[in-house]
Amino acid sequence: MKQNAASPRSSDRKRHDIRDLLANLIVDQKSTFWLAAFLLLLTGASEGFSIALLIPFIGLINTADETIDLSPPAGLSGGESFSIGLGVFLLAFLAIIVIRAALVHISALTSARLVQDYVKNIRMRLFDSIIHAKWSYLSGLRNADLYHAMTADIDRIQATVTVIMELIKSSILILIYLSLSLLISWRLTLAAAVIGTLLILALRPLRRRASQHGETYTSGRREQSRIISDFLDNMKITKAYSAEERFSKTLEQSMTGLRETIISFQRLSSRVNFIVQAASALALCAIVYLALTAFDMTAAGTLAILVLYFRFAPKVVQLQAHAQTLNSNMSALQNVLSHMRDAENEQEVISGSQPGSLSLKKEIRLENVSFQYDGGKQAIRGASVDIPANKITVFAGATGSGKSTLADLLMGMIAQQQGTIKIDGALLDERTIGAWRRSIGYVPQDPFLFHATIRENLMLADQEADEAALWTALRAAHAEKLVRTLPAGLDTIVGNQGQLLSGGERQRLVLARALLRKPALLILDEATSALDWEHETAIATSLKALKQELTIVMIAHRRRIIALADNIVILQDGAVIEQGPPKDLLMDGTGYLSRLENSESG
Incomplete structure (x- = not known):
């Protein structure tokens, strides 16, 4: 050579x-x-x-x-x-x-x-x-x-x-x-x-x-x-x-x-x-x-x-x-x-971060927020969004419209280059980002589990959780029956990336992990995409009940999930083109929600 x-x-x-x-x-x-x-x-x-x-x-x-x-x-x-x-x-x-x-x-x-x-x-x-x-x-x-x-x-x-x-x-x-x-x-x-x-x-x-x-x-x-x-x-x-x-x-x-x-x-x-x-x-x-x-x-x-x-x-x-x-x-x-x-x-700047977690009683407000990836196009362009507390807000739009990027901004995973994000009026910055992340439960589109027991995977969200709290979270995610039927129960090894379980089973366990944290904000990124109709309906029922205790943001395409929304934000090419209650958006027969309704009905 x-x-x-x-x-x-x-x-x-x-x-x-x-x-x-x-x-x-x-x-x-x-x-x-x-x-x-x-x-x-x-x-x-x-x-x-x-x-x-x-x-x-x-x-x-x-x-x-x-x-x-x-x-x-x-x-x-x-x-x-x-x-x-x-x-x-x-x-x-x-x-x-x-x-x-x-x-x-x-x-x-x-x-x-x-x-x-x-x-x-x-x-x-x-x-x-x-x-x-x-x-x-x-x-x-x-x-x-x-x-x-x-x-x-x-x-x-x-x-x-x-x-x-x-x-x-x-x-x-x-x-x-x-x-x-x-x-x-x-x-x-x-x-x-x-x-x-x-x-x-x-x-x-x-x-x-x-x-x-x-x-x-x-x-x-x-x-x-x-x-x-x-x-x-x-x-x-x-x-x-x-x-x-x-x-x-x-x-x-x-x-x-x-x-x-x-x-x-x-x-x-x-x-x-x-x-x-x-x-x-x-x-x-x-x-x-x-x-x-x-x-x-x-x-x-x-x-x-x-x-x-x-x-x-x-x-x-x-x-x-x-x-x-x-x-x-x-x-x-x-x-x-x-x-x-x-x-x-490239270290995150988290200076003087307050202990504990943040509460969310009123709303999350994004004002004129923009974000661009290095060397890429602008992913979010001047977005202004109101997310009311104790409601279900759905981000919808075509693939690549900026939904996941907007969710990452909400979590503080990335920082906007323009505009502000406020939680109950408190600015999301290096002083509050640590406490805010401890207030969030996140369920990604591709559910990830470690090669460990169900118990260890759940306790990633709360290392102090007792067994009763684990079962409560599993029940809310409609995964209790699944775990109880397994020979080792909570001590069952799920395999590399959870491959010993089906996609729907993994999604329910990841949802249980997020709920174990008792978050103020729950973010679900296409988190029910691998569920069958029965389990999706059951989780939809749970989410309706959960919104009394927390705020939910969902990224979704399916009409059944969008129907849960109290508030919908429609994105296109990184810009917010529509937002509001579903019934208001449906009144415009040419909007995204109306087109989705018509396509699925057809």
Whole structure:
């Protein structure tokens, strides 16, 4: 799979995002981060001490001496002679190793705690930014993309944070090894540093390609999430249209492309490893040659340098591997940050929201309300509507006339760009929107139930409701008999999106859920469309009785439901063209209601 060259702007953005991630990590986990860094420093120092003790131990090779000379080896640098017994030396060495093991254990636990806490916080920050975003923003996103960002991409950020901690650890150890090497031979250390720098520069194009692979991998995984999500959300329709093979073929093509990306990345990683190992071997030969010829070092000094080299080289390899992983995972970080920034820029403004719910005693009044979706036509144009309390108001009109948009405005799901909405004279704004939503019961056209029990689905509307309240709501929605005939009653699992129930059964349960809230306003969006004549008639009777306790707004096309209306609002192309009591509207033989009456009678 061909990879495009990374642009300088893309590279700058990635570096900026890495800095943002590190800065955010430090701020979010301030005390834990610095503790983890301090423990990594202590761990590195203890390893440095253990290696430093090994250097004088080299002097015992091929000798029977049982004392360890702790002064610098001859020919390396000056210093006073100082020696200790072999037993004391071994005890000191053992103590340092035990201390180092304890530090490694504590450091690993601290780093793990830091990574998990940070990942939890960033996942919750993303989740909270999404659930508190405006509905007008959320409705334009794909659920699969959000799910992928909150799961797979966050998991890759976890790997990225882990890599950052490993980078810090490797960098500390490399600095310690270089410091020890400088004490032995600064010239040889400088030569090794030059070789390492040249290697890093030579591998830079390959690191850029790793970044490009990461972007392709993120795109491929997102595409797979979309395909699988679309299938799972529409399994029945897929089978009804015999479209299983289309989904299977599309998923296979996506997985084949992702397979090629992964193999290409593995090929790149193997190439990098080959280059690093070959360069390390070449560097080793160069160091030995320079030590014994150009710098006239003793065998003991050369051996000491080699001990450091064999500790140093794997860390350089790890450093390169971590840098490659970091570059590969940056696309996941950018995707999460992009979703987070966009959602945080689209937050609902609910400031100083009053507690509890709002009452509705008189009317809801919309005055000259207009609304336009981003990039779309004007959905509501200068609508002025009066909705009397304790009455049934029906929104009617052709498909696309603006009925559902007007209902969304009533619920405060979207905010009008012009005009006002008042509840009993109180302006619906950021100060009242929270209390107003707690006063609303909503039944959508496509009734949605979670894969849970009937009890859990109902209690979404009121978590404090007791069993008596549940049965009262079910009775009002004419769903009591249905639930009592089920073997597990209220504890019956309804299946994914309620698919174990019929459409009419789902609509009645969703209506019961709305009624459980005891709302001031009940909004039904074609909520009886899946009911048979018997149940629709029964619910119509219930609604007539309920209007004594609450205000009802219905979106409807069927004459039987429209006949329930005390007030009718007719919309056309986003404008209110008629409104008033049904008998008044029927007097005009050319109006929408008259035409509907005549068509159904015919």
